[in-house]
Amino acid sequence: xxxxxxxxxxxxxxxxxxxxxxxxxxxxxxxxxxxxxxxxxxxxxxxxxxxxxxxxxxxxxxxxxxxxxxxxxxxxxxxxxxxxxxxxxxxxxxxxxxxxxxxxxxxxxxxxxxxxx
Amino acid sequence: xxxxxxxxxxxxxxxxxxxxxxxxxxxxxxxxxxxxxxxxxxxxxxxxxxxxxxxxxxxxxxxxxxxxxxxxxxxxxxxxxxxxxxxxxxxxxxxxxxxxxxxxxxxxxxxxxxx
Numbered sequence: 001x002x003x004x005x006x007x008x009x010x011x012x013x014x015x016x017x018x019x020x021x022x023x024x025x026x027x028x029x030x031x032x033x034x035x036x037x038x039x040x041x042x043x044x045x046x047x048x049x050x051x052x053x054x055x056x057x058x059x060x061x062x063x064x065x066x067x068x069x070x071x072x073x074x075x076x077x078x079x080x081x082x083x084x085x086x087x088x089x090x091x092x093x094x095x096x097x098x099x100x101x102x103x104x105x106x107x108x109x110x111x112x113x114x115x116x117x
Numbered sequence: 118x119x120x121x122x123x124x125x126x127x128x129x130x131x132x133x134x135x136x137x138x139x140x141x142x143x144x145x146x147x148x149x150x151x152x153x154x155x156x157x158x159x160x161x162x163x164x165x166x167x168x169x170x171x172x173x174x175x176x177x178x179x180x181x182x183x184x185x186x187x188x189x190x191x192x193x194x195x196x197x198x199x200x201x202x203x204x205x206x207x208x209x210x211x212x213x214x215x216x217x218x219x220x221x222x223x224x225x226x227x228x229x230x231x232x
Contacts, residue, residue: 033218042121042208042222043162056218089160103150103169103212106220108162 002026004109006092012115013082020078021112025094032075033106034067035091036060043091049075082116089113119144121211123223130199131231138194138226140209146170148214151185151192156225157205168192199230 005024013019025032030051035043046065048056051072061067064082069075079086090113093106120143130136142151153165166176168185176183180197196203206227212220 031218033220040224042210042225045219045221048218050218058219091162093162102214102216102218103148105152105164105167107164108154110159110161113160 004092004094004107006090006109006112008112009110010113010115012117014117015084016081018078018080019082019114020076021090021092021114023075023077023092023094023109025074025092026096026107029094029096029107030072031095031097031104031106032069033093033095034075034077035093037089037091037111038087046077079114082114084116087114087116119211119213119216119221121209121221121223123207123209123226125226126224127227127229129229129231132201133198135195135197136199136228136230138196138207138209138228140192140194140223142190142192142209142211144190144211144213144216146213146215149216150212150214152210152212152220153183153192153194154208154210154222155205156208162208165194196228199228201230201232204228204230 007022032049034046037043049069064080067077089111091111093108095104095106097104122141149170155163182195184193206225208225210222
């Protein structure tokens, strides 16, 4: 039983470039989440998918950020025109809950560490 | 509004000591869920426990135990007979039934266990 995987694990880019991260959730999980974690802080929620539908977005998710989950399986997070402030660890999590309610346990991937020069 | 406070930024103990990590939360919802996660140096968040607001029973799992007290809005985590492998950052988190699907994390407590 494989866990959540993320690719790449590390990304170094120059300011102004676009980057895309991929997340593969645990196979039977219908829910998928993206978080951002900066040094010395806890993860901050970015967005949530239930199957292929993006149901919730944080105000942290500016217009330069876009996330997709086209077939309800893997997800991508794209950052356009990166800024130095985007440097962080981007975490993906997945969970399985058919009740429609919040509060289920999320299982996290290893993260993608982004450095914007 | 949701909020999770972990007042202890760093704790250092010697192996075999007991250590308690504090967590205080704020919520207006009557139904909510509390979590603890461990983040070792490798970076991956590891789930430890989930507790719903209607279950105030304390829980013990091996050397780990959790004390949930609604009266003080606290959900503290104790490691008994700490080991070097317990060195990590520990996060307390809160999810509300009616607060959307986001989970709010505290800033974390970094635990150093010295041999």
